[in-house]
Amino acid sequence: MSHPEIGQRLASIKHVVLVLSGKGGVGKSSCTVQLALSLANQGRKVGVLDIDLCGPSIPRMLGLEGRQIHQATAGWVPVFADSGKQLACMSIGFLLPNKNTSVVWRGPKKNAMIKQFLADVYWGDLDYLLIDTPPGTSDEHLAVVEYLQEWNPDGAVIVTTPQAVALADVKKEINFCTKVGLPLLGLIENMSGFVCPHCAECTNVFSTGGGEGLAKHMDIPFLGRAPIDPNLVMLLEQEDKTVVPNVNNPDAEKIVTGSIVETYQHCELSKIFATITATLEAGLGETK
Numbered sequence: 001m002s003h004p005e006i007g008q009r010l011a012s013i014k015h016v017v018l019v020l021s022g023k024g025g026v027g028k029s030s031c032t033v034q035l036a037l038s039l040a041n042q043g044r045k046v047g048v049l050d051i052d053l054c055g056p057s058i059p060r061m062l063g064l065e066g067r068q069i070h071q072a073t074a075g076w077v078p079v080f081a082d083s084g085k086q087l088a089c090m091s092i093g094f095l096l097p098n099k100n101t102s103v104v105w106r107g108p109k110k111n112a113m114i115k116q117f118l119a120d121v122y123w124g125d126l127d128y129l130l131i132d133t134p135p136g137t138s139d140e141h142l143a144v145v146e147y148l149q150e151w152n153p154d155g156a157v158i159v160t161t162p163q164a165v166a167l168a169d170v171k172k173e174i175n176f177c178t179k180v181g182l183p184l185l186g187l188i189e190n191m192s193g194f195v196c197p198h199c200a201e202c203t204n205v206f207s208t209g210g211g212e213g214l215a216k217h218m219d220i221p222f223l224g225r226a227p228i229d230p231n232l233v234m235l236l237e238q239e240d241k242t243v244v245p246n247v248n249n250p251d252a253e254k255i256v257t258g259s260i261v262e263t264y265q266h267c268e269l270s271k272i273f274a275t276i277t278a279t280l281e282a283g284l285g286e287t288k
């Protein structure tokens with residue numbers, strides 16, 4: 001079935017990238033946010049669409065909880081994470097009465113919501129639309145792939161942790177992408193080691209390199225390794241995004257900035273994600 005209203009929305013978006021993971025809790029939403037912040041930090045215009053309808057975490061991670069969506073004649077206006085309007089966000093979290101409301105919907109209702117997100121959000125011109133999905137392969141994945149299929153999304157970035165149990169699930173995710181014809185843009189190995197808050201030394205708490213090995217084995221690009229970074233937890237969990245304690249440097253105790261995109265520049269992980277996004281953009285043929 002054709003969906004011309006979705007095609008019209010996507011016409012002003014250069015790249016559409018889905019972020020997937022085989023398992024929950026591996027840091028897929030965190031990586032979506034890091035990719036978005038990194039791209040916005042480099043001057044790209046980015047939209048993040050959260051289609052994890054039963055567990056939307058993007059509004060909390062971007063410090064946007066409690067914000068509202070506005071209806072304009074052009075469509076639903078997304079919530080901006082920064083005053084420069086580099087980073088826009090849309091999530092069911094903005095449509096719920098409060099953060100404790102649970103969404104218990106069957107497939108058809110979820111599909112209708114995803115279709116509405118794709119057709120009705122007024123993103124304006126974007127360089128990237130990153131779509132954060134639920135873990136595994138569920139109704140939401142099938143719906144978004146079906147709605148996007150004829151409009152040629154760029155493909156999927158897969159997030160995993162290095163442990164064997166997560167890697168086994170990633171293989172299923174890769175098979176899903178192959179089956180539905182979604183190109184594999186690359187794999188990120190998240191929580192790969194732990195950065196000490198005292199000396200910034202990286203210790204491999206679990207095994208490391210499993211993601212890279214799997215990417216090589218499955219012949220997909222390896223985008224990079226992101227360690228567990230206590231600064232990220234501070235950045236993402238802080239209620240007030242304008243004041244972030246820097247755990248690597250207590251003397252600099254507070255970084256006061258105007259937006260989460262600026263605040264992000266002070267997170268150690270931002271350097272790693274700058275490299276990861278550069279590798280992703282190189283794969284997409286995008287240069288500065």
Ligand SMILES: Nc1ncnc2c1ncn2[C@@H]1O[C@H](COP(=O)(O)OP(=O)(O)OP(=O)(O)O)[C@@H](O)[C@H]1O
Nearest residue numbers: 024025026027028029030135191226227228229232
């Ligand atoms: N590299 C990292 N360093 C520090 N903390 C991290 C890192 N990656 C993820 N986390 C933390 O791990 C937790 C789980 O991450 P996240 O919610 O992104 O996982 P997820 O894969 O999207 O989970 P789900 O799909 O089940 O919602 C969060 O509290 C997040 O802050």
Ligand code: SF4
Nearest residue numbers: 196197198199200201
């Ligand atoms: S990595 Fe070094 S500074 Fe950090 S906890 Fe271990 S010994 Fe201490």
